[in-house]
Amino acid sequence: MISAQPFFRRALWAAILLLGLGWILFSRSGADSATSGPSVAPQPGFLSPAFELTDRSGRLVSLADLRGHPVILNFWASWCAPCRAEMPALQAVADDYAASGLVVLAVNAAFQDEAADAAAFLSSHSLTLPVLFDRDGRVSRLYQIHSLPTTFFIGPDGVIRQVVIGGPMSAASLRIRAEALLTEAP
Amino acid sequence: MLPTLRIGPLSIQTPGLLLLIGVFLGLSLAERFAARRGLPPERMYSLVFILFLSGIAGARLSFAAQHAAAFRAAPLSLLALDPALLDPFGGLATAGLAALVAGRRWRLSLWATLDAFTPALAVSAVFIGLANLASGRAFGAPTDLPWGIPLWGEVRHPTQIYQAVGSAMILAGLWKRFGRPALPGNLFLQFTALTAGLILFLEAFRGDSLLVAGGLRQTQVLAWLILAICLGLLEQRGFAPRNE
Numbered sequence: 001m002i003s004a005q006p007f008f009r010r011a012l013w014a015a016i017l018l019l020g021l022g023w024i025l026f027s028r029s030g031a032d033s034a035t036s037g038p039s040v041a042p043q044p045g046f047l048s049p050a051f052e053l054t055d056r057s058g059r060l061v062s063l064a065d066l067r068g069h070p071v072i073l074n075f076w077a078s079w080c081a082p083c084r085a086e087m088p089a090l091q092a093v094a095d096d097y098a099a100s101g102l103v104v105l106a107v108n109a110a111f112q113d114e115a116a117d118a119a120a121f122l123s124s125h126s127l128t129l130p131v132l133f134d135r136d137g138r139v140s141r142l143y144q145i146h147s148l149p150t151t152f153f154i155g156p157d158g159v160i161r162q163v164v165i166g167g168p169m170s171a172a173s174l175r176i177r178a179e180a181l182l183t184e185a186p
Numbered sequence: 187m188l189p190t191l192r193i194g195p196l197s198i199q200t201p202g203l204l205l206l207i208g209v210f211l212g213l214s215l216a217e218r219f220a221a222r223r224g225l226p227p228e229r230m231y232s233l234v235f236i237l238f239l240s241g242i243a244g245a246r247l248s249f250a251a252q253h254a255a256a257f258r259a260a261p262l263s264l265l266a267l268d269p270a271l272l273d274p275f276g277g278l279a280t281a282g283l284a285a286l287v288a289g290r291r292w293r294l295s296l297w298a299t300l301d302a303f304t305p306a307l308a309v310s311a312v313f314i315g316l317a318n319l320a321s322g323r324a325f326g327a328p329t330d331l332p333w334g335i336p337l338w339g340e341v342r343h344p345t346q347i348y349q350a351v352g353s354a355m356i357l358a359g360l361w362k363r364f365g366r367p368a369l370p371g372n373l374f375l376q377f378t379a380l381t382a383g384l385i386l387f388l389e390a391f392r393g394d395s396l397l398v399a400g401g402l403r404q405t406q407v408l409a410w411l412i413l414a415i416c417l418g419l420l421e422q423r424g425f426a427p428r429n430e
Contacts, residue, residue: 013417020386020410027390028401041338043322045394089260147190147197164270165189166199172263173270175256 042143044162048073048154049142053107053132056122061105061132064158069103070181072174073152075134075145077109078117083149086168087127093174094129100182101156104129109148111137153177155184187322187337201317208313212306219364223302224295230302233288240284241277248276297371304377305364308357311381315350324349327393343391352384369423379416385409 040047048071052062063071074090076083087106094104108118110133122131134140143152151169153162162177191198213234217227225233249271250257250264257263263271289299318324326334326343334341356377363373386409389395395403 010421013421016383017410017414017417020383020413023386023390024402024406024410027403027406029395029397029403039339043325043338046338147192147199166197170263170266170268170271171260172250172253172256173266173268175259176253176271179256 042152042160042163044160046160047158048152048160051139051142053134053139055130055132061130063105066103067158068156069101070156070178070184071152071154072102072104072178072181073107073143073154074105075107075109075140075143075148075150077113077148078121079113080148082167084121086149086174087121088125089169089171089174091125091127091129092171093178096175097178097182102178102182106131107139108133109137109140109145110135111140153181155181188320189322200320201323204313204317204320205310208310208317209306211313212309215309215364216303216306219305220302222365222367223298223370225299225302229292229294233285233294233299236284236288237281241281242272244280245272245274245277248273248280295370297374300374301368301370301372304360304374308353308360308377311353312350312357315346315348315353318349319344319346323394325393326391329391340393342393345388345391345393348388348391349384352388353381356380356384371423372420375416375420375423379413379420382409382413382416386413 040049042049048063050062050064052060055061063073072090072093074083074086076087078084090104090106093102106127106129108131110118115133118131121127132139143150147165149167149169151164151167152160153164155161161181188200191200191203213231217230220227220230246264252273286296288294289296322337324346325337326345326348328334328340329343330341331343333344335344335347336342359380360373360377363376386406389403389406389409392403392405395405398404398407
């Protein structure tokens with residue numbers, strides 16, 4: 001390539017660029033490259049998996065019923081230090097944006113947490129945001145939770161916008177993401 | 187997919203770990219050839235340090251400026267160890283500016299310095315593919331091919347593996363040139379052209395492409411432009427070896 005005559009080299013560059021243009025046109029997107037749509041997976045661009053869990057008062061909460069609202073779905077446990085650290089910021093966001101329609105759900109990984117410890121943590125920090133209990137781990141498996149905390153930011157159409165694995169998320173980070181979800185709300 | 191690695195009570199984010207390993211190995215390789223490009227290794231590491239610090243500071247300040255209200259409500263977030271609160275373009279601009287100032291002060295040649303860092307970029311590119319495989323990002327379109335991998339509810343092209351293998355081939359192809367004298371900048375331009383060509387080709391198999399008018403994939407269009415610029419610069423600058 002280096003020793004090629006300039007004419008042949010330029011012809012090669014032109015051929016490469018033309019081939020590239022042809023490839024761009026040939027590989028224009030079909031339906032399979034769009035990730036939004038009917039597919040369900042715990043990944044940005046996909047529909048959030050549906051579930052039902054009970055809250056602190058035993059009431060059944062269904063994610064599907066919240067369609068039309070932006071949702072922040074946070075998986076946590078009381079033994080998880082980053083989960084505990086970010087919970088006050090989650091509570092603040094839940095309070096500040098509730099009137100705008102934002103719903104914050106804190107899913108306690110109850111299958112690997114002590115109920116008494118979780119209750120003590122919630123009461124010691126005066127946390128009033130909706131807490132759901134994943135007692136058999138089904139929802140954690142559905143959302144492929146590998147570490148805590150993990151937080152899903154779900155748009156009003158039910159499509160996951162962002163996933164944050166690990167923490168603690170800063171208050172500013174939560175607010176910015178919450179506002180981004182709300183700007184899309186119908 | 188292995189987004190986190192659990193070691194006892196520790197939960198390590200595998201993609202981040204792979205990227206760190208890639209940068210470490212890349213810089214170790216670049217160190218072997220840096221002096222031949224007129225960049226002493228200690229100066230190379232000083233430059234990396236400056237790039238890192240100025241990049242992080244610039245990225246955070248730029249992000250905060252764009253979301254001033256959120257940071258006014260939670261000012262301590264300015265110091266939070268949260269990679270989401272970074273603006274990559276602000277970081278790149280600040281790091282580039284700082285590198286230019288340092289380079290001018292140390293009288294470094296821009297093209298020779300870019301050449302010196304090319305081995306690090308080439309190794310890092312391989313690990314970016316592996317990090318994407320660990321996180322499940324940059325995933326492929328559904329396929330019936332026998333080497334498809336199950337991911338996000340479908341059997342898909344293993345685009346992350348394609349990316350890692352393609353980048354490893356570029357690394358192997360350029361390996362002998364890392365220490366060979368050449369016109370300053372040509373090594374970097376060749377690496378960039380090959381990588382842009384690889385991305386242009388592989389993007390066709392992605393299942394998460396950003397689309398522009400007519401269903402064109404944005405990344406392919408950008409990669410084609412970068413490829414054209416690199417080939418143009420290589421042609422304009424010539425291929426004569428450096429007189430030393």
